[in-house]
Amino acid sequence: MASSELLECSSASQLCACKTGAPHGRSLSSSSATSSASDEVPQQRPASVHYVKIDSSRQLESDFEFGETLGEGAFGQVLLAVRKRDGEQFAVKKLAKNKDTKSTYGKSWENEIRVLRRFQHANIVQLEIIFESESNCYLFMELCDAGTLADELNRRRQFQEADTRCLLRQVGSALSFLHKSRIVHRDLKLQNCLLKARCSQKQQPQKARRVRSHHSLAEDDISASCPFDVKLTDFGLSIELRCLEHSLVDNVGTPVYQAPEIVNGSSYNYKC
Missing domain, CATH: 1.10.510.10 (Transferase(Phosphotransferase) domain 1)
Incomplete structure (x- = not known):
């Protein structure tokens, strides 16, 4: 995929669906990765990444309890979240959907999703769920509990x-x-x-x-x-x-x- 093609998708749902043929709003499931790390080109991630469209962040508060700020950078804020039904913890990255495609930084949320949804590796943080509103994307990732x-x-x-x-x-x-x-x-x-x-x-x-x-x-x-x-x-x-x-x-x-x-x-x- 050439760099010009990296800006094709205008929403997280399109990013999730493109290259896999999965319909918008459904979980993704790529083919199992069986490649050797030393010999073959890595395959798409074998795990599912669930995509959910929401109207606002308030919808998240019914299912998750948000806690301390874990980090903050140029592209977004990272919060601790606990799923109420089972107590599972996530690191949630909130990304603003900047539509300025001419800016190097304007498509950071798309870049983030594109890489994390496609590949799974022991030393790359795992993406579990994507929630998308009109203005933001919320990436629910595995919690790394020992800092940086x-x-x-x-x-x-x-x-x-x-x-x-x-x-x-x-x-x-x-x-x-x-x-x-x-x-x-x-x-x-x-x-x-x-x-x-x-x-x-x-x-x-x-x-x-x-x-x-x-x-x-x-x-x-x-x-x-x-x-x-x-x-x-x-x-x-x-x-x-x-x-x-x-x-x-x-x-x-x-x-x-x-x-x-x-x-x-x-x-x-x-x-x-």
């Missing part, structure tokens, strides 16, 4: 070598997976690497174990002492390339984390 890599670095001041290997290999696994699908994140930073406390194999939900079975790269030979799973998030600036080696010129991302090529105004590729 930035938070953990501030707490520890430095990582031991074994933990560094564990954390960086997980980030590398997510990036390799995305690059095989010609997706470039373009805003990789410590704050966009969420941490989720690891639980034992017996405690781990079956769905999470199923995700890991498709992508073993993130767990092979990783220090068992590492207490976290890393989950890459915030795909608002991501782009899908026609060819992975295609040159980019957009000055996007967080300045302090930008590659020298971007800062200097030079062309760059996915490696930056």
Whole structure:
């Protein structure tokens, strides 16, 4: 899908339906992912992403209880939400539907949905439900309860070598997976690497174990002492390339984390 095609869909329901043939307003179910992380192009996500059209955010309050603010960025606010019927917790990202298609930042909500609905990986945050109103999208994602890599670095001041290997290999696994699908994140930073406390194999939900079975790269030979799973998030600036080696010129991302090529105004590729 070329970059010009990435702006085709004008609503979250269209984004959910396009490329899969699923009708608007119904849950999606892509074909099962059976690819090897090292040999094949990743397949569409095997899990379902449910889409619900709402008139206003008040409709959400009947089914969910909203709590503290977990984070806030250029594209939206992230809140804690608890589903009343079963107590399941979510991180809810509220995104404004800016219609300025000429702006690099104007289609961030579409970019976010496009990536998260298509792919499932042990080190990419999972999207569970999309609620869409006239002006906003609400992305209900898995809750990563241990903050970000930035938070953990501030707490520890430095990582031991074994933990560094564990954390960086997980980030590398997510990036390799995305690059095989010609997706470039373009805003990789410590704050966009969420941490989720690891639980034992017996405690781990079956769905999470199923995700890991498709992508073993993130767990092979990783220090068992590492207490976290890393989950890459915030795909608002991501782009899908026609060819992975295609040159980019957009000055996007967080300045302090930008590659020298971007800062200097030079062309760059996915490696930056």
